[in-house]
Amino acid sequence: MNKSVFYKWLKIIKKLDDMTCNAQISNCLIIEESYGDLDDSYARDKCESIFPKLSYTEKEDDENIKVKNLFNSLKLYEEFKENKLVQEIKDMPDVDPDKYDGSYELVRETVESFSRTPIDVIDVSDLDVLYFMTVGTWKVKAKYKIQKIQNSHLPIEEKKRLTKIFNLVMERARKHEYENIVGEWSVGMFSIGFYTFTSKSDEDSARRFISLCIKIHKSDDENEILHMAEETFKTSIKGMQAMEASVILHCLKPYIFPIINTDTIEDYVLFEEKGVIFTDPKELTNYVENTRKIKKFRDKECLFRNYKVLDMKLLSIERMKIDKSKYSEIVPNRDVVNEEDLEISDCSKSTYSKEDFLNEIFMEEGQYDVIYNLLRHKKNIILKGPSGVGKTFIARKFVYSIMEQRDDARVKMIQFHEEYSYEDFVIGYRPGKDGFRLKYGIFYRFCKQAESDPRRPYYFIIDEIDRGNLSKIFGEVIMLVEADKRGEEYAISLPYIENLFYIPRNVYIIGTMTARKGNSRVFDCSLRRRFAFIEIEPAFNNLNFKRYMENKNEDLADSIIEKFIKLNEDIENDPSLGGDFRIGHSYFCTPKHTLSKEKYRNIIQYEILPQIAEYWTNEPYRIKKWIKELIE
Incomplete structure (x- = not known):
């Protein structure tokens, strides 16, 4: 059996993830141990002599599940060898x-x-x-x-x-x-x-x-x-x-x-x-x-x-879609990997360049280059800024621009929260139908995916990274995050499994965090030195944002920009607040191509003013001043 070509076919044409691809290969090798080379068998009788020997019932016991997995893997191999898609291509009529x-x-x-x-x-x-x-x-x-x-x-x-x-x-x-x-x-x-x-x-x-x-x-x-x-x-x-x-x-x-x-x-x-x-x-x-x-x-x-x-x-x-359920139960080891671990990624792609990013994101080219160089050398960065500056949006689009395509197969985005754990992130026992099962965490699986594709970069985005307990979530893996501790030579032992684990050199980590007084305490010195921190500012002074607003409503654009520059100056100069509490520009980045006066008033009344009211609860005169300033 040509394992390499079969693997590529599973990965690219059937869009199965790495773990599932390896499961298919493993099952076919098991079949070969009993019945000989599958390529020879297919050439002889298209594997017809093997299928009857892999009969199973729907009974949910280990033996039936194992045989069913082997049968389904052989069906996939048969589909691979038939290569009907190539025959369809060969028979397609010409086009003038x-x-x-x-x-x-x-x-x-x-x-x-x-x-x-x-x-x-x-x-x-x-x-x-x-x-x-x-x-x-x-x-x-x-x-x-x-x-x-x-x-x-x-x-x-x-x-x-x-x-x-x-x-x-x-x-x-x-x-x-x-x-x-x-x-x-x-x-x-x-x-x-x-x-x-x-x-x-x-x-x-x-x-x-x-x-x-x-x-x-x-x-x-x-x-x-x-x-x-x-x-x-x-x-x-x-x-x-x-x-x-x-x-x-x-x-x-x-x-x-x-x-x-x-x-x-x-x-x-x-x-x-x-x-x-x-x-x-x-x-x-x-x-x-x-x-x-x-x-x-x-x-x-x-x-x-x-x-x-x-x-x-x-x-x-x-554009073809694959029925995930057909293969979701094919796993290499039922004691280690649960069906829920098998993900089939959406590999739809289209080109996306640095120019696209700068046209879409309100950022100067100089700052783009700084972020690019920091990520390239440090491998771990955190985009930090006030709420509403589009940090999460920027992170994903920035990654697309580096890859020069929207390839979500090489990007994983998660969000940390107070309950996020080492078991979710790396490895651990999790409750299942039949008690606790050992499961690989999302970061472990992502690293294994990147490991199998070392020539291309992979990007792991952690939204709201400061909301999680980082020492608890990363555990011993935190030492491998450093740029100079990547690769197999730095592999370490993890609980529950014998295989060593390392973070591949082609994995890059991007975190986002909303700037708030006191939240820097979640990063102790050992954590902080592993990341580069980049401040994302409100874009009211950006020329591209000005043009964007003028396209939405030329009459309102200058007024909105002027008012929010003044408001943010007032917030930044307040000793009890500071720059971390400024208002971001994304409140005005709506899907609609126009911004009516009514829509503007709704944004102010239902999104901006409640935030201002929280800032100055003991200064009602200040709130009234800005209500008048922003609405009139």
Whole structure:
């Protein structure tokens, strides 16, 4: 049995967690001890001779549960070997690019316009024009794309020509003439991780990539085209990875260039038995090498030629849901792990960059860089600040920006409270149906997950970290939290189990705590030195927040900001309160795109004033002053 490929299939396609994957492998190895190599058995009779020997009843005794687990594991192995998804891919019909979506025509015509433009006037803004032609109008509006054309370095006549073509494509889309349109009309097939190459690329890179596109556009020789791309990508294109390059090149030559989609990149494990084993697919330097691998499989075994067909099928696989209950009772050791320990994570992903973070979070780039460097070197940080500054929201979004994707499979968020214990966090006996059972805690399981994937970072977020008794919750594990005490060489013994435990080097811990006088006492010196503390301030002085408020209500924006800056100054200057008690800006970060006067009054009356009343219970005149100031 090919354990490695089977494990990847369980993990990526079936979306099982590490513990459950290992349980499946373990059960299949037990079957092999009695009946021989499963690969041989499948080749012989698709394991039909083994299934009858694994019969069981529904009786809840140890022997029946064990046989049932083995049977279910063998069914999973059978599904893995059948690989019906690959057969479905092979049989999928082709798609005519220009009938499917207007972005194919738009990219071709944009490159044609650039071929009529002196290369020495092209810069990064022109790369934006080309890229946004691939992006769906649900993400980047048509008006914004027209604006990009007008601001480009194309000659006037080319701007007019391209704008005319663009409007014709939009008109066809409004008439639902493209196959890609379901429901509301749109043009473009891809989402977006950023809104401009300006901060990512440079003039030389933009010119080299656009020059490559012009050469590819003029050629019909597939081998020549792949060779040109390979030579160009030997020198990196600044700010561009395989994903960004692939969507442009695919729209330019859909039968030659496959799409590298961060949402589906792991699903290529399906093809490993066919010899399609990608080399670091996110890296642009490997894109042509990986293209040749998938081309060999497509040309030999598939009906389709347009690589968008493959992308569509992989996206549909990513959306597939797994019935957790079917596998929840398959465990390696009933004395150690309960069914409740088996988690199937939601691995839905989409790109998310530093630029996305700074556009969404009201934080200066300098502070972002400070937090990034502290987390990178210290491995443990705490975001500290007044209530309402968005610490928890910032923590998760910050992690996404580092990973450059929303990958919740590598992020775990919990919240500490007064009753949170070592047994919840690390390991211990917990009550179950049949008395007390030994259970691995959430942090233990998370570390084991990270241990099995050492090349990628994992982030453990502890909300309200100061509400728990940290010495009690971490126990002896607290010594392993330090950045220089990570790794197997620092492994320690834990109660109840023989195996040693360590925190992998790729685990990062982010805590959040609401600043309050006296709460720093929960961190004694030994705990405090293991974390870096970062103050998150109210964002009323932030320019992005000002623009955000102006978009919600231009008439109210300046007034609100001015009032809350004054209120926070008053709170900070009060000796009985101080800066920890300031009001955060997130009260105004509502889902609605507008902020009416009525909504503003409700926020003040039902959310802000009760807090102020608590601050100054013995100063009614002060409360009245701020009621008048904030509402009028």
